[in-house]
Amino acid sequence: SVEASIPEPQREAWRKFMPKPFTTAEEFEKEAVRHIETTLARSLYNCDESAVYGGTALAFRDRLILDWNKTQQTQTFKDQKRVYYLSLEFLMGRALDNAMLNVGQKDVATKGLSELGFRMEDIISQEHDAALGNGGLGRLAACFLDSLASLNYPAWGYGLRYRYGIFKQEIVDGFQVEVPDYWLDFNPWEFQRHDITVDIQFYGHVNRWQDDEGKLQYSWEGGEIVQAVAFDVPIPGYQTQTCNNLRLWGSKAASGEFDFQKFNSGEYESSVADQQRAETISAVLYPNDNLERGKELRLKQQYFWCAASLYDIVRRFKKTKRAWKDFPNAVAIQLNDTHPTLAIPELQRILVDIEGLEWDEAWSIVQKTFGYTNHTVLPEALEKWSVPLMQHLLPRHLQIIYDINLFFLQKVERMFPNDRELLGRVSIIEESNPKMVRMAFLALIGSHKVNGVAELHSDLIKTTIFKDFVKIYGPDKFTNVTNGITPRRWLHQANPRLSALIASKLGGHDFLKDLTLLHKLENFVDDKEFRKEFREIKYSNKVRLAKYIKDTMGITVNPSSLFDVQVKRIHEYKRQQLNIFGVIHRYLEIKKSSPEERKKFTPRVSIFGGKAAPGYWMAKAVIHLINRVANVVNNDADVGDLLKVIFLEDYNVSKAEIICPASDISEHISTAGTEASGTSNMKFCLNGGLIIGTCDGANIEITREIGEDNIFLFGNLAENVDDLRHAHLYGQYQLDPQLAAVFDAIHSGTFGNPDSFEALLNGIVEHGDYYLVSDDFASYIQTQDLIDKSFRDTEEWTTKTILTVARMGFFSSDRCIDEYAESIWNIEPIAQEKEDEKK
Numbered sequence: 001s002v003e004a005s006i007p008e009p010q011r012e013a014w015r016k017f018m019p020k021p022f023t024t025a026e027e028f029e030k031e032a033v034r035h036i037e038t039t040l041a042r043s044l045y046n047c048d049e050s051a052v053y054g055g056t057a058l059a060f061r062d063r064l065i066l067d068w069n070k071t072q073q074t075q076t077f078k079d080q081k082r083v084y085y086l087s088l089e090f091l092m093g094r095a096l097d098n099a100m101l102n103v104g105q106k107d108v109a110t111k112g113l114s115e116l117g118f119r120m121e122d123i124i125s126q127e128h129d130a131a132l133g134n135g136g137l138g139r140l141a142a143c144f145l146d147s148l149a150s151l152n153y154p155a156w157g158y159g160l161r162y163r164y165g166i167f168k169q170e171i172v173d174g175f176q177v178e179v180p181d182y183w184l185d186f187n188p189w190e191f192q193r194h195d196i197t198v199d200i201q202f203y204g205h206v207n208r209w210q211d212d213e214g215k216l217q218y219s220w221e222g223g224e225i226v227q228a229v230a231f232d233v234p235i236p237g238y239q240t241q242t243c244n245n246l247r248l249w250g251s252k253a254a255s256g257e258f259d260f261q262k263f264n265s266g267e268y269e270s271s272v273a274d275q276q277r278a279e280t281i282s283a284v285l286y287p288n289d290n291l292e293r294g295k296e297l298r299l300k301q302q303y304f305w306c307a308a309s310l311y312d313i314v315r316r317f318k319k320t321k322r323a324w325k326d327f328p329n330a331v332a333i334q335l336n337d338t339h340p341t342l343a344i345p346e347l348q349r350i351l352v353d354i355e356g357l358e359w360d361e362a363w364s365i366v367q368k369t370f371g372y373t374n375h376t377v378l379p380e381a382l383e384k385w386s387v388p389l390m391q392h393l394l395p396r397h398l399q400i401i402y403d404i405n406l407f408f409l410q411k412v413e414r415m416f417p418n419d420r421e422l423l424g425r426v427s428i429i430e431e432s433n434p435k436m437v438r439m440a441f442l443a444l445i446g447s448h449k450v451n452g453v454a455e456l457h458s459d460l461i462k463t464t465i466f467k468d469f470v471k472i473y474g475p476d477k478f479t480n481v482t483n484g485i486t487p488r489r490w491l492h493q494a495n496p497r498l499s500a501l502i503a504s505k506l507g508g509h510d511f512l513k514d515l516t517l518l519h520k521l522e523n524f525v526d527d528k529e530f531r532k533e534f535r536e537i538k539y540s541n542k543v544r545l546a547k548y549i550k551d552t553m554g555i556t557v558n559p560s561s562l563f564d565v566q567v568k569r570i571h572e573y574k575r576q577q578l579n580i581f582g583v584i585h586r587y588l589e590i591k592k593s594s595p596e597e598r599k600k601f602t603p604r605v606s607i608f609g610g611k612a613a614p615g616y617w618m619a620k621a622v623i624h625l626i627n628r629v630a631n632v633v634n635n636d637a638d639v640g641d642l643l644k645v646i647f648l649e650d651y652n653v654s655k656a657e658i659i660c661p662a663s664d665i666s667e668h669i670s671t672a673g674t675e676a677s678g679t680s681n682m683k684f685c686l687n688g689g690l691i692i693g694t695c696d697g698a699n700i701e702i703t704r705e706i707g708e709d710n711i712f713l714f715g716n717l718a719e720n721v722d723d724l725r726h727a728h729l730y731g732q733y734q735l736d737p738q739l740a741a742v743f744d745a746i747h748s749g750t751f752g753n754p755d756s757f758e759a760l761l762n763g764i765v766e767h768g769d770y771y772l773v774s775d776d777f778a779s780y781i782q783t784q785d786l787i788d789k790s791f792r793d794t795e796e797w798t799t800k801t802i803l804t805v806a807r808m809g810f811f812s813s814d815r816c817i818d819e820y821a822e823s824i825w826n827i828e829p830i831a832q833e834k835e836d837e838k839k
């Protein structure tokens with residue numbers, strides 16, 4: 001039974017002393033003060049905002065844990081199929097505000113804090129972001145966890161507990177400088193499970209022998225052992241008692257005789273070194289976004305985490321005593337990109353080498369268990385690992401991969417006899433020097449479904465990187481699940497006033513659970529009062545951002561200006577260079593206009609934010625250029641309020657929560673066909689900002705939902721990109737004349753030493769303009785002019801923004817999760833307890 005561990009006669013005492021959650025400001029204060037005084041050992045005389053944050057977080061954590069314990073018991077008891085979401089990144093941001101929203105009682109705590117002399121906002125902002133991710137992929141995982149819990153699906157996330165998250169970005173003299181992000185000083189949201197550890201093996205060799213029945217047996221032996229330790233993070237759902245678990249693995253030296261021997265023989269220092277080497281595995285998040293670099297430590301991270309997670313999943317399954325063939329009815333595993341692909345050969349190894357299943361039986365279980373989500377078609381981002389490296393680190397897995405490949409290629413040969421080129425193209429092993437393991441092919445072959453993250457992207461994977469596989473498996477193996485975002489964080493938390501206004505019109509906050517209800521806002525599009533309030537909220541969010549800019553950078557921006565925002569990782573394909581060239585163009589236009597003409601410009605603030613991968617020189621040059629332009633423009637008296645350029649340092653989740661509600665226009669301007677989906681586009685629209693964008697990723701579906709009149713699309717289409725690239729290299733090529741003028745200004749030294757930007761400009765002028773900046777420049781500029789006009793017509797603009805919000809219902813991550821649950825995982829929510837047992 002659920003309460004099996006305590007004998008019945010004693011349960012009464014247990015129940016009697018079950019902690020009672022606080023419900024009043026006074027009870028909250030009592031809890032918070034108790035935690036500050038005892039748990040944190042701070043006192044009345046030594047209590048600052050960070051201590052109060054600690055006390056508040058712990059008071060809410062206590063409440064979460066009760067739900068968490070209960071959810072885990074219920075899920076175990078009901079033994080329904082669970083989904084395990086394997087992601088090397090979970091970009092969670094802050095937890096306290098989210099916990100308060102989900103547990104309820106934020107108002108109670110706000111009152112309590114003010115009685116203690118503190119403001120809730122200040123306390124919330126004490127929390128360090130949990131930044132265990134690079135960008136969209138990691139944030140998507142976080143939104144999915146929120147939706148899984150809110151929809152009562154039995155689900156666990158599995159990831160790595162990095163000691164250092166994505167680096168902190170500082171801008172020094174206009175250049176990006178990376179600073180380590182040590183975030184674990186005080187983290188009340190995780191629980192180390194000292195009793196849950198798994199020994200993980202690396203290197204070593206494979207033994208092969210024949211058993212009594214003449215069957216070949218394999219075992220993997222020797223090598224290095226590192227211990228994985230579980231750290232659990234509660235994931236509460238909104239308005240439900242469900243509190244799921246995110247299990248992050250930390251690495252530690254295995255406490256075996258290895259260390260002990262060394263210690264005894266006096267090699268104390270080297271035993272400490274071993275310890276440190278083990279701890280390095282989970283030390284740091286790799287900061288590359290959409291670029292793979294084949295580092296051994298990264299492969300170690302991947303195997304470490306996959307092996308620990310699978311061991312845990314298999315152990316849980318074995319406790320139920322069900323037959324192996326039932327495994328896929330109990331377990332669904334979703335691979336967030338190819339980073340967890342080693343889970344496929346690892347499960348096959350467990351089933352065949354350890355559990356003694358026949359290869360085919362095991363393989364059928366594996367394929368039914370896994371689903372694979374692809375997030376990119378960029379060739380430089382597709383993971384490949386060198387065969388010699390894998391041979392060294394994971395010798396048995398490499399054998400298994402070779403066998404998987406052999407059986408797969410035999411099947412292809414039977415289907416398409418004598419097509420040797422086809423075999424070469426679809427082989428998991430690339431015949432290069434050195435040979436490489438193509439992880440995306442392994443993930444695809446080992447899964448029953450493969451999905452892209454927006455319609456265009458899901459179509460593209462079928463016609464480009466996975467084209468041959470559509471012939472082999474048929475189209476049904478491939479599907480689309482368009483990305484989404486959680487409205488709890490990205491509307492209610494980030495924009496409480498807008499959420500309240502919507503609630504006042506829709507009769508409550510139900511739209512936070514069913515975002516499609518937003519469509520009812522269309523009824524109010526002509527309501528004068530509503531329009532006014534809607535505008536005021538946007539304005540106040542802009543004031544808040546302007547204040548943030550003033551406080552952090554000392555620059556004054558006018559909140560009545562058009563706020564044009566591009567915040568995301570800095571990458572050539574995302575084309576921040578196109579944006580800044582556009583800004584320079586505008587600057588030149590202002591400079592050459594007469595005082596009379598200047599009055600016609602729409603005042604703008606161009607806001608940029610985002611990190612460049614530390615070794616990505618071109619991206620760093622873009623950051624440098626933006627800062628140089630900002631320097632010149634912001635200090636030019638001719639320009640004044642007509643144009644300001646801001647580069648916000650260290651863009652992260654909690655800053656996104658301030659920025660997204662404050663935009664008038666945001667830029668999603670990737671070269672068509674390169675951005676798999678994008679998710680910040682959704683965040684901006686949901687907060688009543690409009691978009692300038694290319695026909696790429698989810699922009700296309702956003703357009704379909706909100707209507708062409710409410711979005712500013714420009715640029716070439718994905719279907720023309722190849723031809724344009726070809727024309728650049730082999731045909732007649734003319735740089736766009738307006739862009740040429742921008743380049744002239746840069747060359748003339750207007751923005752500092754032009755040598756710094758030589759490579760950036762040459763990429764466009766000399767080296768084929770791979771991202772088609774020149775091809776799209778004229779249409780970009782024109783569309784920006786259109787935006788200026790439209791923005792000046794306040795009524796027209798208001799209508800567009802309201803309709804946009806009203807039509808964003810589709811982009812909730814709740815919808816995504818229901819789609820995954822139904823079409824990929826085949827899981828059902830766990831029925832909730834009776835109403836009266838709920839808070």
Ligand code: F58
Pocket residue numbers: 134135136137138140288289290291292375376381453483675676677678679697
């Ligand atoms: C992003 N990928 C896509 N990768 O670029 C974006 O279009 C999409 O909306 C999002 O995934 C969610 O589907 C992305 O963020 C990474 O950051 C990887 C991190 C690990 C190394 C390779 C890139």
